[in-house]
Amino acid sequence: MLSVHPNRDLSSLVGSRICHDLISPIGAIGNGIELLQMAPRDSAAELNLITDSVGNAAARIRFFRVAFGAAGDQMMGRAEVMSILSDLSAASRFDCEWRLETPQPRVLVRLAFLAFQCLETAMPHGGTISFKSLDTTWRxxxxxxxxxxxxxxxxxxxxxxxxxxLSPAQVQFGLLPVLAQEAGRVLSSARDDTDLHIAF
Structure with missing residues (x-):
């Protein structure tokens, strides 16, 4: 049986993680607006900064809603998941490959997104993250x-x-085992020189 995590309140770590990741693009939006106010000349660069920052913040919010939100019994279609990952990739150092063709239970997509965040911590220079399922096992x-x-x-x-x-940036390592157990899934991980895998 999974024991209680020593962090007193994982939800507070989740809140800190969300705030930390959103403050940068939101701050950039504010900076872009300030620049527009100071320089009423050609403002293409400032508008591009604001547009990119808004897209970055929106992508993170959509991702966090799945990773940290309630899953319920909903299904998520390929187009919806691809849209979230595509927007996230545009604002990050990662390319994402979603290799599942059919709609999937939101609870399993949530586990996959948390696994993504675990992998992200081990890939400081970015890379490619792929998602696939063989029979009933996700990888x-x-x-x-x-x-x-x-x-x-x-x-x-x-x-x-x-x-x-755990720090807020590592909260996914506390959540993933708990939520995997709730979903009746057994986690495993493996690595070599360039690849790191999480299966459930």
Missing amino acids: VTGCTQSLKYDATLWASLTDYDIRPA
Whole structure:
């Protein structure tokens, strides 16, 4: 049985994570508006900054809504998931490949998005993250030229006796095992020099 995580309140870490990730694009929007106010001349650069920042913030909000929100019994179609990942990729260092053709339960998409965030922490220079399912097993794979692997964090996904204190940027490592167990899924992970895998 999965034990209670030592972090007193994972929800507060989630809130901190969301705020941290959104403050940058929202701050850039404010900067763009200030520049427009200061320079009423040709404002194409400032408008591009605002447009890109709005898109970045919207992409993150849509992603967070799935990763951290309630899943229920809803299904998510390929087009919806692809739209979220495409918008996120446009504002990040990652290319995403969604290789599932049919609608999928939102609860499993949520696990896949949390797995994405785990992989993201190990890929500081970006790379490609792919999602696929074989029979009933999902596999999320990160491919990069440079892995930054925190052995304790990754061990905590599968060893319930390892419960490191998490920062907001690492909250997905606390949520994924709990939510996977609730969904009746068993997590596993593996890695080599350039690839890192999470299966459930």
